[in-house]
Amino acid sequence: MIETIKVGMADLNVAKYPNALTTLGLGSCVGVCIYDGKNKIIGMIHIMLPYSWGVKNNSNPAKFADTGIPLLISKMESIGSNKKNMVAKLAGGAQMFEVTRSEFMNIGKRNVEAAKKVLADLNIPIVAEDTGGNYGRTIIFYSEDGRVEIKTIGKGTKII
C-alpha cells in the first residue's frame, strides 16, 4: 500500500519506498524533488521565495530556497540517504499574472533561478524540470523510480 504524503505551501517532507510525496496547485512556487535512487528515499519542498536574507519574516526555513533545500537534504540524510546519490527535479515557477510593475514581481522565475543556484552550490545535479508558463501544476513524486507526475488544468498530464 503506497501512502501519498502531502507537502503544503512553504513546507517540506521526506519519504521512503514505497511511499510518494505530493504538493497541490503549485503556481509561482517551486517544487523541488530530490531523489536518492540507491536508497529509494525521496524529499520534496514547496518553496515560496528565493532567499531568506532581506526578508523580515524568515522564521520558516522551508519557505525559502536557500534555507529550505539544505534542510531537506539533512532530513533525507537523517533517514538513511546519502548526498552523493541525490539528483533533483524541478516543477512550478509559473507566472500566474502578467505584472508589469517590475521584473521583481516575476517571482516564479526568481524561485526557479534560486533553486538551481542552491542545488548547484550543493553539487546536486538537476536531471529534469518542468517550469515556467502561466498555469498551475500538481505534482506527485514516487520513491519507486523517482518519477514526477505533473497534472495541469487543460494542459494534460506529463511525467518527468
Add this chain to the structure above:
Amino acid sequence: MNFSNSEINEMYLDVLKELGNIGTGNAISALAMMIGKRIDMKVPIVKIVDLRQVPEILGGAEIPIVGILLNVEGDIDGFIMLVMSQASAHVLVNMLLGTSLNEYSEFTDIEKSALMEIGNILAGAYLTALSTLTGFKMIQSVPQLAEDMAGAILSFPAIQFGETGDTALYIETEIFEQSSRIIADFFLIPTEESYKKMLRALGVV
C-alpha cells in the same frame, strides 16, 4: 515595528472589518446600479489566516477558480485580488449579461471582460472606502484575469504576504440576487512600506 505582533493584527483586523463593510456596501451599490436589480449582501467575514491554509479557502488547492488581479499605485502601492469559484463567476456573469446559467462551458471573451469589469468595480469600491478612511490617493490598473487551480492563483497573494508575515488577510463577501448566491474573496496586498503607512493612517500604530 513587528508585524507578527498579534495585538497589532487584532486592531488591524478591526479596522479592516470596517473597511470591508464600507467597501462591500459601495461595491453592492455600484453593482446593483449596473444591473438594475436589487442585490443583498451579508456582513463580510474578515479573517487573518495561516499562509499554508490559503489554498484551502476555496475548497482545496486543485479546485478551479477565477482570479482577478489589479495593481494599485499612488500613496499606497500594492495589489488587489478577487477570487471566486467558477460557479460564482458564472452566476455573476449571468447576472450582469442576463444570460442563462451554464456552469460547464468555458468563459467567452465577452464574459471574461464582464468579469474584469466587475473586478474593476469591486476594487474601486474597496479603494474608495480605504481612501475615505485614510485620505490616501490610489489609482488602480487594468485588471487581469486567470482561471486555474486555487493553489496556483492564490500563490500570488500568499507570496506577497510571505515577504511580510506568515499570515494572509482576506475578506469574504456573500452577495445575493433573488436565489442567486455569489461568494467572492477579496485580498488587499499592500507593499511592506505601504502597509506601515496604512497602519499609521488607520490609527493602528
